[in-house]
Amino acid sequence: MNKYTIKDFLEIKFSGAPSFSHDNKNIAYLNNDNGTLQLYLINKDNGEIKQLTNYNCSLEFASFSPVENKILFGMSKDGNERTQFYTLDLQTNIINNITQVDAKHNFGGWSMDGKLISYSTNERNGTDFDVYVHNIYTGERKCLFDKGGWCESFGFSPNNKILVVGRFNSNIDGELFLVSLNNNQIQQINPDKQVLYMRPSWLPDSSGFYFVNDFNSDIPKLTYFNINKFEMNDVLIPKSNLAGVSLTNDGKDLALILNEEGYYRLYVYKVSDFSLLNTSNFPHGFIGKISWSNDGKYLTFSYQNSKKNPDVYVWEKETGDIKQLTNSNCSINKEIFVEPEFFKYKSFDELEIPSFIYYPKNKNINSPTVVYIHGGPEEQFIPSFDPLIQFLLYRGYVVVCPNIRGSNGYGRKYLALDDREKRFDSIRDLEYLYYNLKNNENIDINRIALYGGSYGGYMVLAGLVFQPEFWAAGIDIVGIVNLVTFLKNTSPYRRKLRESEYGYLDKNMDDLIRLSPINYINNLKAPLLVIHGANDPRVPLSEAEQVVEKVKEIGKEAILLVYSDEGHGLSKLKNRLDAFPKVADFLDKHLKN
Known part of the structure; x- marks a missing residue:
């Protein structure tokens, strides 16, 4: 008899996205205790916790002012991703909505004096993102960059004279600009x-900054850019993917996150x-947002692994000690959780596909x-904590997680191997995964289901129609x-970025038609469960509706679950508690019964 239900797994809580207060005493973070991600405050020394918000929708980020007890946070409504910004004054508990235009806003950062924030927004035409600086006290704002495309602010120089702006031509290709706040x-x-660019970390005298990029390199590296000389010099070329960087305010220490075959490691370097x-105590798992205290003595970060739900930690530089600050609720005995095994398999062209496999305890x-x-x-599958995966393992399923070609974390060449007309090569990676699994005695080759979200959902549908004999659901x-x-x-603001990946409507129509599962629905044999949010701005609900309609037309089983207050995925616990028990029942029906 099973002791735990899927509800027990789904109600496991998460804490993350930490941000240090200006006085180094408190950390703001997000936690989903009430079913959506809300803002909390924890005292670094005594662990006292205070909940600061209680909305029906999840917050997306929180960032402390560098000079006072004021927190900026972002939130959109019911998954529509039209993020608005709010400030919370911890002295008065007053919350002000500072962006009131019904448009998408991407946060850039604070000025060092705490008066200005920077962000990009598509309010002008719904497509192009212009970059603004905004005075949070007067409400005055100024557009600094309106050159079109998907643009983001990467933050102010410490002397408030320069704003770094990125413009993206795809998710991995961009341009980097320096914009003068004085004369534009x-x-x-x-x-x-x-080139892939990531957010820069400035030296305190504004003479230059460190940033992650992959210019002339397959693997992202750390580069220093000298403002006065206007030149770049590589300072660290790692053997694995560099996933993040953060510099102390005094410019003396630099924290780096390295992605080593899907496992994240945190390292701190002395800049001189x-x-x-001595960072050997840092755990090996998935490390999220990192944030230095203003005095540079402490580093806070979120951490999780396949057996540990996410929590907020702090590292003390002087002692090297790591302290877990939050203790997100988990009513399940963690001894039942399972770690995956890493393996690689060869695809049709001998390319090795990095993957993870989880076996149930028994x-x-x-x-x-x-x-x-x-x-x-x-994106990349990483062995972070996933309550659904752990539930499936608890119920006796094997779970296999491939990082098929086109995944992040293995260099630019690997990332580009599925672009546009090469999409079918990644679909064949699924085919060769099946051949690999045929040799695994722990797997019943006749009882394998495909599960995926967003592009993973596309791959599910592609697998079912291009390899109908292989997959049971x-x-x-x-x-x-x-x-x-x-x-x-x-x-509209996403189309250009997505065309660079999938193909252009005016150039690659034949390939787009050839690679669309909807045109091969007659091949489908397996039952299908489809879940979608009504407000999805990325993959419209019409994608779910048309596939279910076509599957039913050929007399096959197709179930559609639509959630009116969700977007690109299920963020609210009440909806997850409705959808995922149905996922479990669907799998049991078609793989166990």
């Missing part, structure tokens, strides 16, 4: 568009000679199996079934 003069750092500080031969396909496609969450209608109906 714009200088482009590097005209090469085939780039010697590594491993059996011929077990039902779920292939779990990540989204993106420029499919679960598609906010997935794409028709690349043509997806590109036509996705939010």
